[in-house]
Amino acid sequence: xxxxxxxxxxxxxxxxxxxxASGATVLLSANIGxxxxxxxxGIDLPILHPLxxxxxxxxxxxxx
Numbered sequence: 001x002x003x004x005x006x007x008x009x010x011x012x013x014x015x016x017x018x019x020x021a022s023g024a025t026v027l028l029s030a031n032i033g034x035x036x037x038x039x040x041x042g043i044d045l046p047i048l049h050p051l052x053x054x055x056x057x058x059x060x061x062x063x064x
Contacts, residue, residue: 001037008037016041028053 001008015038019027027047029035035047048056 001033001040009041012037012041016043019043019045026053 019038020043024045027035027038027043027045028050029038029047030050035049039047
């Protein structure tokens with residue numbers, strides 16, 4: 001991603017296009033490298049680790 005930015009962008013673009021077409025409201029990834037790479041593409045969605053997402057929703061369930 002840092003050494004070959006053009007190649008990284010070419011690999012990231014289809015992922016961002018599919019993500020935009022999916023209608024997703026959040027992106028989950030356990031891989032920090034993937035999260036950083038996708039975030040550098042300028043998406044407007046939150047990118048969370050799956051455990052962070054789960055913890056947030058468990059807290060919401062307990063509050064309700």
